[in-house]
Amino acid sequence: MIQTIAPPAVHVRSIGVAKSFGAVHALRRADLVVDAGRISALVGENGAGKSTLMQLISGDLEADTGTLEVNTRVGLVRQQLSTIGELTLLENIVFGAERAAGGSRVASLFGDVSWRAHRRRVGELMERTGLVVPLNTRAADTPVGVRQRADILSALYRGARCLLLDEPTTYLTPYEVDGLFDVMRALVDGGMSVVFISHRLREVAQHCDEVSVLRRGETVHHVAQAPFDLAEIGRAMSAGTAEHGAVVQRPRPEITVGDIRLEAANSQLRVHAHEVVGIAGVSGNGQNELLDIIAGIDNAAVNVRTVLDGHDVSRMSARRRREAGLRFVPESVKESGSARDSTITDNVITANPPTAFRGPFGFLRRGEADNFARELISEAEVVTSGPHQLAGELSGGNLQRVAVARELSGSVGVLLAHEPTRGVDFGGVALIHRQLLDFVEAGGAVLLLSSDIDELLALSDRVHVIDRGQLSRSYLRDELSVGRLGELLGGLDTRDEVTS
Ligand SMILES: Nc1ncnc2c1ncn2[C@@H]1O[C@H](COP(=O)(O)OP(=O)(O)OP(=O)(O)O)[C@@H](O)[C@H]1O
Structure with a gap:
């Protein structure tokens, strides 16, 4: 048969x-x-x-x-x-x-x-x-x-x-x-x-x-x-696309502050200038809550003290903290980190004080604002028809590139980066990693929350693990490997539960 x-x-x-x-x-x-x-x-x-x-x-x-x-x-x-x-x-x-x-x-x-x-x-x-x-x-x-x-x-x-x-x-x-x-x-x-x-x-x-x-x-x-x-x-x-790593003239952030400290009853998180501190953890273990407290989106956490560059900012609004140099790339840029119905220019100029790009009567100096957007587009190698394209029309990875470049422009001291390379292709990941390291080299501080172990190990000087709202002690990069961090994420380490 x-x-x-x-x-x-x-x-x-x-x-x-x-x-x-x-x-x-x-x-x-x-x-x-x-x-x-x-x-x-x-x-x-x-x-x-x-x-x-x-x-x-x-x-x-x-x-x-x-x-x-x-x-x-x-x-x-x-x-x-x-x-x-x-x-x-x-x-x-x-x-x-x-x-x-x-x-x-x-x-x-x-x-x-x-x-x-x-x-x-x-x-x-x-x-x-x-x-x-x-x-x-x-x-x-x-x-x-x-x-x-x-x-x-x-x-x-x-x-x-x-x-x-x-x-x-x-x-x-x-x-x-x-x-x-x-x-x-x-x-x-x-x-x-x-x-x-x-x-x-x-x-x-x-x-x-x-x-x-x-x-x-x-x-x-x-x-x-x-x-x-x-x-x-x-x-x-x-094949045939621009060689990544080409030298681009990038608008350098002006570093204002470079130190953030968070003190709670049983844990302390501190990020110094010139440092990347990573937070590893399965999504949903308190990462969003932690960032909301530091960024000032959640001001109700009474037992937590947030200190930015030596000043207690615990009662300061998110907007004031931002003006003081604390920036934030949210987990989902598409949902909350961009105004989808606005142009790229209108999205990126918010990184600057409200008076930037304004003329004597408060009118926006469009040409200057567009040039600023063009610089960011070229710096972040964004695929777009230009600064007037609506943010909502960008592909996911391109919108992410715009958000990171925007947060790293103007007066910045501390960057809270939640999944900063989400949806970004291989070349773009290398580019964003270099932007973060350049920022830190220049005196900035980065708190990096990522579900990507390779990314955490590639960038962080120290790493905390977050599990059900609890932060572990910080591990020096040299103490960690992919396997060791994987074990910690799997909850296999009970020795160092909470810390200081
Ligand atoms: N509604 C739209 N209006 C105008 N241009 C659009 C629209 N939707 C997509 N595009 C453009 O089409 C191209 C392809 O976008 P698409 O989202 O399909 O890319 P992708 O491969 O999914 O990218 P990514 O990896 O970043 O998600 C991009 O240049 C994007 O800006």
Whole structure:
């Protein structure tokens, strides 16, 4: 008997797809085939067109030309998460599904029986996939990693067979990444497909079945079978683009202060001038709360004293602290670190005192402001049509580059950097790391919160571990290795719980 093996079902096929936004050619010729049963990686530099292709496949955008076949229900989990902060995660998961199905939220709120059924079904889905979230908690009270899981659950709940995951691992520690891939593998083994977008090629090599490379809107490389030659993929991503590390004239920050101290009942955190202090931890262990206290967003923490350059600023507003030279790159620049409906110029001039770029009657000197924005764009190697492009139109990695460059311009002393390279491609990561080290070299102080162990070890002089709101003692860089820090993150060290 001759046994034939049926070819895998093709979930998505894109041939020569193009999409422009005005004069910006986001996609010129995108080819991608997504088969059932496989995890397909899609990689490319910031602005290469990856998110645009995902939005075409999900039906959020329409292609200009080319052939796009979508043979199954797809679920897109975006970089900018779609959860609504005021709603519980359960409501988000269900309403996401209802919105997609054209259902009405009100019907679900008052249709008590179906609501109970939703809760039960979501519970079953969590059990089946291992993606567990606290269903009754308001989305705004959960860390981004949890909201991301809720978005994936929402896509699965509405019956997606093909999951498009746009940089799903950027907030996750290596342990959590492994967990997410276990889930993805189980899903594709059950006949689904996954498109995985990431700038972390190591994850691609470890977990994906095939790789496609987009460069400036074109598919330029495809490898159908692991193992992958990462050097070759890296070359395909960047061939012909500017050599990173080229000398650029950058607007140097003017260092004002360089010391921040936080004193609480049982722990002390101190960052000196010329120093990077890292905070390692699984997202959701108090990182956001810690930063809110230091930045002055949360002024109610009575037992904590914040001292900036020798002055007690515990009662000072966030705005005053900012004027005093304390800057902040938030975890999610797309959600809270940028004004999406404003131009790049309007976004970056806020790094300066309100009087900068103003004429005698308070009018903005547009030309000067635009020139300042142009300098930042060139310094951060941002892919954009120019300073008048709306921030919301930038790709995720390019918006992140703008935010970091903005926070490092003007009068700065201390930078609180939460996931500063989130969504940034390989060359951009090197660039941002160099900006941070230059800043520290010039006398600045950086508090770095990152889920990326390599990043923490590459930049920090000392590292604390944060776990359930508790800071460990600080470990000198020389005391740490990837393995040792991994152990500390896994809670294997109980010797040095709390500190001074
Ligand atoms: N709505 C829009 N209006 C104008 N330009 C846009 C819009 N959306 C995307 N673009 C542009 O299209 C290009 C591709 O963007 P896209 O978000 O697809 O890149 P990406 O590969 O996902 O990048 P990243 O790795 O930074 O997320 C960028 O130059 C971006 O500025």
